[in-house]
Amino acid sequence: MSTKTIGQEFIKGLWDENPVFRQLLGxxxxxxxxxxxxxxxxxxxxxxxxxxFSSLVVSxxxxxxxxxxxxxxxxxxxxxxxxxADRFLAAFFPPISKSLGPYxxxxxxxxxxxxxxxxxxxxxxVGRSLIDALGMSAGFFLALLILSAIRxxxxxxxxxxxxxxxxxxxxxxxxxxxxxxxxTLGILLALALHIERRTKSRK
Amino acid sequence: MxxxxxxxxxxxxxNFVLYYFLGICPFLGVSKKIDSAFSMGLAVTFVMTIxxxxxxxxxxxxxxxxxxxxxxxxxxILVIASLxxxxxxxxxxxxxxxxxxxxxYLPLITTNCAIMGLAxxxxxxxxxxxxxxxxxxxxxxxxxxxxxxxxxIREQLDLAEVPEPLKGAAIAxxxxxxxxxxxxxxxxxxK
Numbered sequence: 506m507s508t509k510t511i512g513q514e515f516i517k518g519l520w521d522e523n524p525v526f527r528q529l530l531g532x533x534x535x536x537x538x539x540x541x542x543x544x545x546x547x548x549x550x551x552x553x554x555x556x557x558f559s560s561l562v563v564s565x566x567x568x569x570x571x572x573x574x575x576x577x578x579x580x581x582x583x584x585x586x587x588x589x590a591d592r593f594l595a596a597f598f599p600p601i602s603k604s605l606g607p608y609x610x611x612x613x614x615x616x617x618x619x620x621x622x623x624x625x626x627x628x629x630x631v632g633r634s635l636i637d638a639l640g641m642s643a644g645f646f647l648a649l650l651i652l653s654a655i656r657x658x659x660x661x662x663x664x665x666x667x668x669x670x671x672x673x674x675x676x677x678x679x680x681x682x683x684x685x686x687x688x689t690l691g692i693l694l695a696l697a698l699h700i701e702r703r704t705k706s707r708k
Numbered sequence: 709m710x711x712x713x714x715x716x717x718x719x720x721x722x723n724f725v726l727y728y729f730l731g732i733c734p735f736l737g738v739s740k741k742i743d744s745a746f747s748m749g750l751a752v753t754f755v756m757t758i759x760x761x762x763x764x765x766x767x768x769x770x771x772x773x774x775x776x777x778x779x780x781x782x783x784x785i786l787v788i789a790s791l792x793x794x795x796x797x798x799x800x801x802x803x804x805x806x807x808x809x810x811x812x813y814l815p816l817i818t819t820n821c822a823i824m825g826l827a828x829x830x831x832x833x834x835x836x837x838x839x840x841x842x843x844x845x846x847x848x849x850x851x852x853x854x855x856x857x858x859x860x861i862r863e864q865l866d867l868a869e870v871p872e873p874l875k876g877a878a879i880a881x882x883x884x885x886x887x888x889x890x891x892x893x894x895x896x897x898x899k
Contacts, residue, residue, distance in 0.1 A: 536729040687885030695878040
């Protein structure tokens with residue numbers, strides 16, 4: 506059981522245990538869909554949906570699952586919600602579903618989700634698991650938004666599809682291509698580590 | 709001709725790691741030494757080829773005829789998980805030296821998104837049987853190529869003076885970015 510207060514439980518996902526910057530989990534979708542803010546947003550929402558509902562289900566039926574088959578059970582639960590998210594996007598937002606391509610079904614192998622079930626929801630109450638899932642999703646969302654904002658503004662001169670850079674600006678095409686994703690995330694990771702070291706040394 | 713194009717594009721142009729960003733976890737995690745990178749690449753290539761065969765069979769013989777398309781995600785992930793387990797047991801019985809080489813890397817592959825990505829991409833593009841197998845094998849080789857180059861660079865990187873916050877994953881990602889840049893040079897190869 507966790508001894509943190511509800512507030513701490515939520516906040517830890519944003520920074521101390523941020524899934525992308527601190528735990529290096531879920532890097533594949535983080536790199537793949539952040540070429541435009543709208544895609545990052547859709548991926549963030551879909552992952553949030555899957556994580557929250559998987560955590561709710563896993564934490565409510567944790568006593569019914571024998572520990573030998575727990576991973577397989579978690580995967581089936583996660584895959585069910587991923588299918589729901591995938592079908593929903595395909596039905597109501599076909600352009601987004603098309604531009605995200607195989608990355609929506611791939612949420613099923615996103616290590617953040619399985620990781621939270623194994624490390625948290627299987628050991629804690631439903632309420633706490635919900636807060637934990639919300640915090641982790643918020644942290645993932647934050648990482649996606651920062652990365653996609655940097656890449657879209659520098660790579661296309663737009664934010665959320667609106668022109669933000671003046672006519673003088675020549676877009677850095679490389680930023681919306683694969684190499685831009687790797688390099689931007691690498692620099693952000695170093696920055697996160699640097700900030701962490703600075704705050705630690707001050708204490 | 710078509711098959712050769714799929715093969716080359718899977719290795720060089722649409723490289724799984726550097727173009728689709730699939731399999732980043734083992735790419736960063738197991739690329740510290742060339743030996744282990746090679747074993748990991750071998751294990752992934754092996755499982756990818758088998759996955760391509762099995763997922764094609766399931767998709768074309770069970771899911772499509774019975775209009776169960778919406779079960780694709782659930783069935784693929786379960787099949788991949790049990791397949792890896794089976795392959796592991798089979799290799800342990802039949803070829804102990806190969807098991808020694810692949811051993812610890814096989815279970816890790818279950819959670820490798822490259823395998824799931826392969827099954828989904830092959831289904832999405834409606835590949836025939838031969839195309840799917842070539843695509844699986846080529847993608848595995850592409851992964852092996854990327855992870856070995858990465859391991860080679862990281863072995864050299866150990867001797868370099870990297871600024872403190874950049875050490876570890878950050879510098880590895882930046883190196884991967886430069887590699888992706890180099891691989892973009894192959895784009896014009898196939899029209």
